[in-house]
Amino acid sequence: MSRRRGRVATIVAATGLVVSFAGWGWFVSEQGREGWWSLGQHVAITPDDQGRAVVDSLSVRLTGAATVSEVEEEPAPAGFSYLVLDFEVSAEDSTEASTCDVQVRDDRGRLFQAGQEVPYADPYLPWLTCGSADHTEDPVPSHQSMLVLVPDDTGLVSVRVDAREFPPATFIELPLPPDEDAGP
Amino acid sequence: MSGSTSEGAQDRTGSTSEGAQDRTGTSEGSQDRSSSTSEQSQGRRAGEGVHVRRGRWAAAAMLAAAVAAGAAANAIDANFLASGWHTVQRGEEASDITVDNFQVHVHGAATSTQLEDLEVVTSPGAFVVVDLSYATTDAWDTPEEVVLIDEAGREFSEPSGFGSAGRVWPAGPDIWSRGSLLFEVPADVGDLALELRPQTPDARLPSRVLRVPLTVRTNSEPLTLERPSVLAEGDR
Incomplete structure (x- = not known):
């Protein structure tokens, strides 16, 4: 009887210790877990049959993607090209001015950011205009273009559009056609 | 009759006596059982003692484990978390070194008391x-x-x-x-090392920093300062 009581007490104490450590670990990692989820890209919104991807009041369609070796006589560094991206954007129901970051993902998981180390030239913008507070005075352009510096020797897979205003962990992923990601 | 009685008595006596002896025998058996029960009882007490001792050892071990875990957490907090829990990765000039998500190649460093920054400015110590x-x-x-770090552990950040x-x-x-x-450093600075910290220090997460001794x-x-420019593929 005493032996059994001793075993039960030991099991209860050990279980309590393990549960306490697990609870402590869960508690202290709460902020990290929430940050990892809400700030990361985990839920991809893909385009519908018409090629439009919709998040809240924003609708984006990729209308063109082609690489060029120079823009306005400014050549890309040796071994690199500029990827020209054309978008059709609709955000008529948006109520706040906002911008979206655009990245291009390759087959090695690398993300190349639009607007970084590219020539300043019309009509290219470093980011997408995704919303407006005044659609009469400052409408969201329906056609927008961007430049992305990409290596020549890589396979480009998709275009990612993301913004802080998107629901947590959500981003838009627009596949790149295989015949349009070839080098110049 | 009497004989028979006597015999009978004797018999009875004998019988009685034997019975008494038997009972005495029973008494001896009782003593045997009594001593056996006593030994078993002592054995049980000894066994219980062992279990009690084991239970005490288990409780003591768990208590010690809890104290050790608390002490370890306290030591980690005092020694690492307050200043960021990081590991120093050593590198050297003129080689590619990867630390976290950065690849770094240090070419070298130069020092002078003067810097060309639109106009020439002079430092009371030295520019690096x-x-x-x-x-x-x-x-x-x-x-x-x-940052730059000297032999005394002093850190010099971007001025x-x-x-x-x-x-x-x-x-x-x-x-x-x-x-x-x-960077700008005092005139009495000794040997310098470059320390690159890839990420914002997070007290709850381990991180790595790169330290490269400078020539x-x-x-x-x-x-003079060079603005950063993208290199051709394969260049450093």
Whole structure:
């Protein structure tokens, strides 16, 4: 009887210790877990049959993607090209001015950011205009273009559009056609 | 009759006596059982004692484990978390070194008392300009901080009041950029090392920093700063 009581007490104490450590670990990692989820890209919104991807009041369609070796006589560094991206954007129901970051993902998981180390030239913008507070005075352009510096020797897979205003962990992923990601 | 009685009595006596002896025998059996029960009882008490001792040892071990875990957490908090829990990775000049998501190549460093920053400015100590290239492994990113550290452990970060050149810049995945970083140090500074900290220190997460001892050449002319530029594929 005493032996059994001793075993039960030991099991209860050990279980309590393990549960306490697990609870402590869960508690202290709460902020990290929430940050990892809400700030990361985990839920991809893909385009519908018409090629439009919709998040809240924003609708984006990729209308063109082609690489060029120079823009306005400014050549890309040796071994690199500029990827020209054309978008059709609709955000008529948006109520706040906002911008979206655009990245291009390759087959090695690398993300190349639009607007970084590219020539300043019309009509290219470093980011997408995704919303407006005044659609009469400052409408969201329906056609927008961007430049992305990409290596020549890589396979480009998709275009990612993301913004802080998107629901947590959500981003838009627009596949790149295989015949349009070839080098110049 | 009497004989028979006597015999009977004797018999009875004998019988009685035997019975008594039997009972005595029973008494001896009782003593045997009594001593056996006593031994069993002592055995049980001994067994219980062993279990009680085991239980006490288990409780003591768990208590010690809890105290040790608390002490370890306290030691980690005091020694690592207060200043960021990081591991120092050693590197050397003129080689590619990967730390976290950054690839770094330190070309060298130069020092002078003067700096060309639109106009020539003179330091009460010395300016140090570090020539380096870096890229990332995953996405566009900027190092959180780059500092110089001397032999005494003193840290020198980016000075304020100078132009935009000489500060950390963003770099892309396998897109190497080369530029220069500006520091200002006291005249009595000894050997210097460059420390690159890729990410914002988070007290709850371990991180790595890169430390590269510098070969610093002395310039008689004012130092100049190079704006970062993307290098051709394969260049450093």
